[in-house]
Amino acid sequence: MEKDSLELHDVTVRFAGDSGDGMQLTGTQFTNTTALVGNDVSTLPDYPAEIRAPVGTTYGVSGFQLHFSNIDIQTPGDSPDVLVAMNPAALKVNLRDLKAGATIIINVNSFETKNLRLAGYDVNPLDDGSLDGYNVVQVPLSSLTSKALDGSGLSAKDISRSKNFFALGMMYWLYSRPVEPTIDWIDSKFKSVPLIAEANKKVLMAGYYYGENTELFTTRYFVEPAKLPQGMYRSISGNEATALGFITASVKSGLPLFLGSYPITPASDILHELSKYKNFGVRTFQAEDEIAGITAAIGAAFSGALGITTTSGPGLALKTEALGLAVMTEVPIVVIDVQRGGPSTGLPTKTEQSDLLQAVHGRNGECPVVVIAASTPSDCFYMAIEAARIAFKYMVPVILLTDGYIANGAEPWKIPEPDTIPEIKVKIRTEKEGFFPYLRDENLARPWALPGTPGLEHRIGGLEKANITGNVSYDPENHEFMVRLRARKVKNIENDIPDLVVAGDLDAELLVVGWGGTYGAINEAVNRIRENDKKVAHAHFKYISPFPKNTRSVLKKYKKILCPELNLGQLSQLLKAEFMADVETFNKIQGLPFKSYEIENKIETMLGEL
């Protein structure tokens, strides 16, 4: 059949099905192939907290959204143009997110009484007109898969499990992507089970040819490669980037990397990643709990390692007291908090930015730590290196905040040449003469003297210490002096970090400020407003404690300041407290990232009020 061919600039696709349907795998494969053909791409995996929620139910639905384009993009897309729904529950959960007139590709075999009931449909939505206005494509995905594997000798269960490859093959055809990368992947992934490998490939191709031959699709789409800067690229998630960043920091500082960690979603992947790289001398210690994770990292740092601990909100809460110990003993460690929905166990697999105040303030006593945040998946790489640099230079604990959205989301990353990444200078004290554990250098850092060094034997601990000598001191004046000194040490770091950069229209009246993983959505919203010839500026905080030195002067320039956050206004609070800035907060606390149009609409409203 002769088909039309149509060029698109950008497309947002969402794959959705049961948690057992392999949607994360399907989405990842589509992403990798899409990256390989040179599109810019951004992803949003969205999966339930339960590993295998009851089949067919709405709370068992797992989704994977990706946005790809021939231009530079920042977000996984606001509303999907296409939904692949493997069952009624997937349709029910995702329908409200779709663009008007979106295409819905449906596995029609699963729209039978039992699954409809499980999804809570009284009437089959394919029959009741509720999908009018959408372009519904009904594909008998299950039965076509069974037919493709007729005589394969596989069990009905195995056959059913490969139907996601049918969907993938069909989508590859529809968006003109090559099947080879996935074929290669199947070959290596299922090397030990050739029967399954063959079956998956067969189904993938069946899906592909189905797309070509069926009359359901009259048009085939293509998206040209994006005009990205020259270089070698890979697709990277935030958690991968964080792991690579710390390995790089270890190589660049010449110190061994020691990770003490207790598994927790969505941070565990950093532990998994780092555990693979023992040939870099990486020391990963899966501790008995969060507290042992950080205290072991402190012990390792005391004895000369780049000591880090990875966690999410509830784990950061448990590490609170130990963070105070690191502040008091002035030991360089890095705590990575991959934020998720809270409080308590909250929404373990969903994203949020609600640990900011915990990171900045959540400890007993006057207990300043450095808090920095990564804005995109690949930015995690650079912020990990930055966290290590600051910790070493100032002998201070650093909290690096990321979130579930950028941790699991992926984007193309132009791989840096390692030679272009600066060395991290580390001062280790070996000189006996004149040594005291709490001497101060020009950065107010105390000397790092490692056990095993003759003549530098010393004791540190959580009791207040006299400056210079490091002896235990209960002297009232000394305590105030030390409290102020620790605060000054952190504050001084403002002289050693980049200024807050303002993008967009510097002469606008409205400034949008954000921090962390909202970067993409804000950036996209601001760009769209500016395309409509309206003025707006955007400043994104990567350093929060301390704030960049020019923060006050930036904030002062604008008549109105908007701060979108995935919390109830935590950065806004900090900006108000420190700079008396008149910040209007814009919040979303649904476990989901902002859609850029949500921010765009808010900006429009505020511009209208000016």
Add this chain to the structure above:
Amino acid sequence: MADIEVKDIKYTSKDFTSSQDVRWCPGCGDYSILAQMQRTAPDLGIKKENFVWVSGIGCASRFPYYMETYGFHGIHGRAVAIATGVKVNRPDLSVWVATGDGDLLSIGGNHFIHVCRRNVDLKIILFNNRIYGLTKGQYSPTSEKGKKTKSSPFGSIDFPFNPLSLAVGAGATFIARSLDRDPKHLQEMMKRAAAHKGTAFIEVFQNCNIFNDGAFEILTEKETKADNVLVLQQGKPMIFGKNNDKGIRLNGLTPEIVDFAQGSFSINDLWIHDEFDPDSTRAHIISRFAEKPGFPTPIGVLKQEFKSTYDADFHEQINNIRRTKGEGDLRKLLFSGNMWQVNESNKINNN
């Protein structure tokens, strides 16, 4: 990784005495433990700079400040976790933990069982005074049931932990007990612990003369000690009593007191102590002696077992992987995975 380096210099106890004033209450048992450690340290063959003392919070946990070695005074309960980080990162160091019964067995109980399970090469000295000293006298997880303290004016209703049973159950590979008032014995236990490779645990009965005075009096006073303390000795029958007239025999799995004067059993019927008994059942039985009426409290080495340490295995694994995979190459690591090249002409080459 390197073994702990052996020294060639001669030290005295003075070399291990820091300049800090010791701030325990006069008469506290902690003084003796400190003195025995300072006396023993020179003989351990370990360079001073390779010692690290780690502690939690409590009276006992002030210990590192008084040792002229590297020291880390941590937070309550976390001493062994901090020490694990030190030792795993630096197996060349000799890492010691000073801790109290509240610190190790209450707030830090989780870390204790896991360090034993892993067999991290740490020397843990438990200063067991059966009370919370630093917080001024509440009952602890080793206080006897019914103990009257500030927080239990009508008597505590908690059953206590038996630290030795706990250590046996958790798989510690060296388990011993000693008394603050028995300097020679304590020094010997410290030396034995230092020589052990793996988690070495010494419970020291320590008198808190302010909040729990006399808790171990019958074990330490001349008149009562012999009848109430059984000194465990490798390969020796279990004999105790003022006149060495009593012993312990094992009847099946039940220990029984034997009184030679009664004539039915002789020394030949006694249980011969074997520290290296591969089955820890018997170490567990010994650990519970004192809970039986008429039984003495054992001191000495309950058990020693030789197995690989966590820290050694940790580095062996890393070294093996380095050997087989080759030293990590940062460029190769970054330039891996799904890669593609974007050229000037914006053509894509896949790799």
